[in-house]
Amino acid sequence: MHRCPDCGERFEGNICTFCGRPIPQEELEQEKAVQEKSDEQENINNSEEVSKSTVENTALNSAGVQPVNEYAQNGYSTQSVNNYAQKNYNSQHSYGNLNYNNSAMPSGYTNQNQPFSDVVNTREKKKSKTARIVVPVVVSVLIISLCVIGYIVIMNVIKNNKFNKGIGEFTGADDSAAVSSVSMDLDENSYCFYTENDDGTVTVTGIDTVDYYNDFKDEVVDDTYNFYFNIPSEINGKTVTAIGKINPTNPLSSGTLHIYITVPGTVKTIQSDTFKLSEHVREITFEDGVETLEPDAIVDCYSLERVNIPESVTVIGEHAVGFFIAGDTFSEPVGKREYTRSPLTHIYAKEGSAADRYAKDNDLYIEYN
Structure with missing residues (x-):
């Protein structure tokens, strides 16, 4: 310095x-x-x-004297402890000893060969994170797969059971027309399903709304589709004398469906529950020749606005037209149900006809034609 x-x-x-x-x-x-x-x-x-x-x-x-060890001269023991010469110290625990407990070690270490519990296992953490990602993906894939499978199954059922499309439940024909077989055919001209009876007549068992929709060419007004089904008086040269339950399905994926049905005069009797819960039926027309409407012939049709009844109909049973089934009596047989009057249905008939008298007796709307 x-x-x-x-x-x-x-x-x-x-x-x-x-x-x-x-x-x-x-x-x-x-x-x-x-x-x-x-x-x-x-x-x-x-x-x-x-x-x-x-x-x-x-x-x-x-x-003949051995030299004195330097450590011994200074009062140290020459015996090594844990590989080190210690100054008058007893053997101490080494770092590798199980009983070594150093208070300066991180929290989580113990003196009993235990793992360091506070250290997060990186591999397990990665597994947990992966599981949180994989599990929702797998569940989503399963749900989508089930939806696709369900759609395929439904479409196959519809395809393989073509004659069940749109026909509802078949209640049978009258006593004079015994049905020879439960199998049904399709009249492609009228889109009507039918069965041939043993007496050579035909019973219409339903209408095919699906094929009608596939061939639909009419104009759609305000997203409303109008389907017109004219039940023929004759199929394959055989007279149509009865109709089963008509409860059409809705083939539309969007929009409003209105169905208009015409029943030929060759069908003399409209049986009970023929039009029951036919929610898309907007109008029913009975041609001249139909004679009887049994009790509950047209019931629970919430969209029904107009029923055209000719003078040939002379017998109309209780609640045959213009009523809803009330409460939980829906499954009860005819005669044991409770009813409320439909505020929408109008009867179109000749003044003084049986339909006119029926409408007045039941406080229903009637218009004369």
């Missing part, structure tokens, strides 16, 4: 770090001489110590 003769600051080296002045040459030579003298004296001392130690060891060896 030098003191600068100019600025007075202390510094190391040969140049002042504060003002840049170099150390005077005479001071450097003096410092060098002092250092050389110090080194020479140290070498002399080391040589004397080595000579002394050599003489002592030679004397001891000549006398």
Whole structure:
């Protein structure tokens, strides 16, 4: 360490770090001489110590005495403990000992070979994160698969059971027309399902709204589809004398469906529940020749606005037209049900006809034609 003769600051080296002045040459030579003298004296001392130690060891060896261990001279035990010479200490536990308990170790370590519980297992964390992603994906795929399978099954059922489309439940014909078989055919001209009876007549068992929709060419007004089904008086040269339950299905994916049905005069009797819960039927027309409307012939048709009844109909049973089934009596047989009057249905008939008298007796809307 030098003191600068100019600025007075202390510094190391040969140049002042504060003002840049170099150390005077005479001071450097003096410092060098002092250092050389110090080194020479140290070498002399080391040589004397080595000579002394050599003489002592030679004397001891000549006398048969082992030299005293340096550690023993200073009061240390020469026995090693845990691979180290300790100064009068008993053997201590090493770092690898199970009973070692260091309070400076991180929380979670114990002295019983237990795992470090506070450290999160990275692999398990990744597995957990992966599971949170994979499980919802798998569930979504399963749901979509089930929906697709369900759609395919439904479409196959519809395709393989073509003659069940739109026909509702068949209640049978009257006593005079025994049905020879439960199988049904389709009249492609009228879109009517039918069965041939043993007496050579035909019973219409339903209408095919699906194929009618596929062939639909009429104009759609305000997203409303109008389907017109004219039940023929004759199919394959055989007279249509009865109709079963007509409860058409709705093939539309969107929009409003209105169905208009015409019943030929060759059908003399409209049986009970023929039009029951036919919710898309907007209008029913009975042609001249129909004679009887049994009780509950047209019931629970919520969209029905107009029923055209000719003078040929002379017998109209209770609640045959213009009523809804009330409460939980829907499944009860005819005659045990409760009813409410339909506010929508209008009867179109000749004044003084049986239909006129029926409408007045039941406080129904009637218009004359």
